[in-house]
Amino acid sequence: MFVNDCLNINEKGHLTIGGCDTVELAKEYGTPLYVLDENTIRTTCRSYVESFKKFYNGNGMPLYASKALSCKELCRIANEEHLGLDVVSGGEIYTAQQAGFPMEKTHFHGNNKTAAEIEFALNAGVGTFVVDNLYELELLNEIAGKLVKKAKISFRIKPGVDAHTHNFIRTGQIDSKFGFALETGEAFEAVKKALEYENVNLAELHCHIGSQIFDIDPFVTAAEIMMDFIGKIKDELGVTISNLNLGGGFGIMYVNSDEPVPYENYMEKVSVAVKAKAAEHNVPVPYIFIEPGRSIVGEAGITLYTVGGIKEIPNIRTYVSVDGGMTDNIRYALYQSDYTVVNASHADKEATQTVTVAGKCCESGDLVQEHTQVAPVTVGDTLAVLSTGAYNYSMASNYNRIPRPAIVMVNNGKSRVIVKRESYEDIVRNDI
Template sequence: MFVNDCLNVNEKGHLTIGGCDTLELAKEFGTPLYVMDEATIRNTCKSYVNSIKTHYDGKGLPMYASKALSCKALVQLADSENMGLDVVSGGEIYTAMKANFPPEKIQFHGNNKTEAELRMALDYNIGKIIVDNLYELELLNKIAGEKNKVVKISMRIKPGIDAHTHNFIMTGQIDSKFGFALETGEAMAAVKESLKLGNVDLTELHCHIGSQIFDIDPFVKAAEVMMDFIGQIKRETGHLVTELNLGGGYGIKYTENDNPVPYDNYMAAVSKAVKAKAAENDIPVPFIYMEPGRSVVGEAGITLYTVGGRKEIPNVRTYVSVDGGMTDNIRYALYESEYTVVNAGKADQKPNEKVTVAGKCCESGDLIQKDTPVADVQVGDILAVLSTGAYNYSMASNYNRNPRPAIVMVKDGKARLIVKRESYDDLVANDLDL
């Protein structure tokens, strides 16, 4: 009935998640409210770990891409499910350290890591730095030398693969701010430069072709290109890269029109390609990493809103205004992302009208979803927007001085707060008087 397996309808006709009545959650914790289903997240993590065991002889590690949703509880959950961690900022490193995540299982990404962030990463003994440019490579080598360390590095490579996704989330093509381009020779030049330096150790190559991808072929092609490059490095320099990180980007179900590929199918195809290319290039099969983020938490999350107004414009559209908006979900404003919207108190009813769900910000583009089918929306109703676990809280802002919502984790009919709702005092905590 719903795009998310963790959702159901109870005897009252109310939407439930993880066995919890969403109207009761809204009443207890307030709205807007992010709700995450713990069992869904854990089961997804297990599927990644088990797929590596099945198709890759266990010689790999799935890394939770914490930019999708970073908070202490999620980081701790990922650790408990034997996941590694992909971080992209000093703030994400700090969150991981405060959550007692093993630093050796963390990889640090980013196209413009500051010197302070690199020093922080080395001080915390972060497992690997994904180098994005030559300036960073030289700076990292300098800092490592000052600290008498040899730092394991990966290099982010642009494999030149078209991922067939939104332009804003395509990252593997040559025209991207990320990484070293293969086809220009930039990547090989960077590899050779790294091999001259005494305080970095190139053990891994990394690529990431984009996000919300439903086709296996681009992942397979990326794996083949990267394996050929590892072979080329061995032939030209004698250096063997022993690890391969193929990034993330696996699509999830936002609406009934989305058809994500089961991860096991992806891993089977990619493993076959990696092993074949290893034989072809006469190199060992590398230890493999991948970086699921959206696919770990996306479908596990929903957002609850209270309807505060309804405005019907004859022969145009009907607007219903909610108590959140682009401050807690900016993805429609950025990408015109599609979502499924459910009237949580009438979840047993079929949609009978189309409405545009508008946020409360002073911004015409503040929409959650445009002309979306929903059941009879009235002021005071609770609307649930589905599949909001990824890139909603993590992209939230305080625009118009709105406090960011709380996050609740649910399991077996019980709910607990994992991120507190911001208060007005929080909003002015860093303000200084004139």
Template sequence: MEIAEKVRTNFEFAGCDTVELAKEYGTPLYVVSEEKIREQCREITQSFLKKHQNTKATYASKAFLTLAMCKIIEEEGLGLDVVSGGELFTAVHADFPMEKIVFHGNNKSYEEIYMAVSHGVGRIVVDNSHELDMLEDITNELKRTVKILFRVSPGVKGETHEYILTGQKDSKFGIPLEGDGILQVVKKATNSQFLKLMGFHFHLGSQLFDKNAYILAIKALTNLMKELKDKLSYETQELNTGGGFGIYYTNGDKPKSIAYFTDAIMEELKIQCNSLQHTVPSVVIEPGRWIIGNAGVTLYTIGAVKEIPNVRTYVSVDGGLPDNPRPALYKAKYEAVIANKNNQPRDRVVTIAGKCCETGDILIWDLETPEINSGDILAVLSTGAYNYSMASNYNKLPKPAVVLVNKGKSDLIVKREKYEDLIRRDIIPKHLL
């Protein structure tokens, strides 16, 4: 006689029961799928790196970076894009290959640039003439040759939230293509003893779903390449086209395969280079969110349930704004499930509120759920990107732990902060003792 398989009622992620994860590690809890990360990396390898010659891919680590993440990215053969001394420090301590690191940032400090040059990072993306001057001073002092790219703002506006647009003319990032500013820095770089100008970088923004913005940017950059070749006899060897490829968060999002973007970029680049009689440069992409975004969920324990008749029902969780500021920053939207009631009918509509002293601390408006009770576990989906990275201690809340899951197994990769950690660096002056 066959015994019927037990019906699974709890939400599972990467083979792990999320309710059990909440019991073992506590909440709030970031949960990250190693399998999903590797799956995304391997799609990049198959659909871009192996498909198109003379290409590279670097993971934009600002989306999510830990020592364990560095190890996964290294094993998958991708490079690492860092934007600060702290991110570079993390990569160094993970023994990540320095030659595969690209160092970004619109206001790098002297100390950060010195650190990058000292460690021999593969590329430094120079954002402005001020950085160029500092970099030249440092390379002259250390007598070390550094390969650089200039970040340019191509004047292309993608369709996304204004706070995550970066490629338009009015941007804090990059050197505008209009005027002679770009010609002046290229002249200076090519005449420098220890700087080797490889080419250019652009990034159009985040959460983009249309390839047309990338095509327009390629046209702008290839025109620049032709102009520099004609006027300065400088031939561009490398073009970094950034990332920004959109992912699924909620109904209405229509994510594309990596090939949708990269095939268009490569095709347009070849067309334009052939037309302008310019050698096709090597191409680099820098996906971050696209790799990690859907690989993460965040678990919370539900506390107070407040029903306001004929208005709405507020369901409060033990986290919120400090562990996920994105909804408050730019109205980011998420989907979620009640993890311990995953198979029950969702016949209620509630609003998920955080526990901070801010009216704007709302994670999700109008979420369809089953009946909710205090102690239930909420799983918010697609929180792999920019949640852990942007976490704060607002209201003196300790930052959550991070767990890496894979095929039913879990490993702690970031410890949960304790109250003691919150005051570890505090100092009381003698006159107050």
């Protein structure tokens, strides 16, 4: 019935998540409110870990892409479930550090790491730097030398694969701000350059072809291209690359028409391709990394709102205003992303009313979803937007000086706050 398995309907007709009544959660913690189901998160983490055991003999590790949702509790869960961590900024490194995450299990991404971030990461003991360009390679080598450290590096490669997704989230093609291109010879020249530097150790190649992908074939093609490149490096430079990071981008279900691929199917097909190419090029099967983020937390999360004003414009649309909006979910404004909206107060009723869910910001584009079907709505109802665990809190803002919501974790009927709601005092904390 729902896109999320952790959701249900109780005897009151209310939507539940992880055994908790969402209407009661809204009363207890206030709205807007992000809610995550811990069991769903941990189950997905374990499925990835098990897939490595099954298809790679344990010769690999999933890295949680913390840009999807970075907070201390998610770092702790990732560590407890034997995942590494993909970080993309000094702030994400600091969060992991404060959570006690083992830094040797982190990969540091980014197309424009600052000198300060690089130095901080080196001193923090970050495991692998995913180098994006020659300027960064030179800068990293220089800073590592000054600190008398040797940085383990990976090169982000553009394999030129069309991921069949939104233009803004396709990152594997040649026209991308990320990485080194294969077609132009840029990637091979970068490898040769890295071998000349004393303070870096090239141990890995990385690619990422996009996000919210439902087709396995692009992943297989990218893996084959990357293995061919590993073969070329061995044949022409006599260097064996021991690690291969195939990125993330696995699609999830936002609406019932979405058809995500079971993650185990992806791992199986890609492992066949990797092993075949390793044999073809007479190289060892590399240690494999992947970077799931959205698929770990996306479907595990929902956002709760309280309905305020309802404005019916005859023969045009009905606006249902909520107490959140683009400050806690910018994805509709950016990508026109589809979401499932449920009247959590009347989840047992048929969705017969067509509404546009509008946010409270002073911005005409502040919409959460347009022309969506919900059970008839009245002022004071609790609305739930499903599959908001990824890229909602992490992209939230204080536009209009609106405080960011709290995040509550639920598990088998119990709830706890893992990120506190911001106060007005938090808003002005850095003002002078």
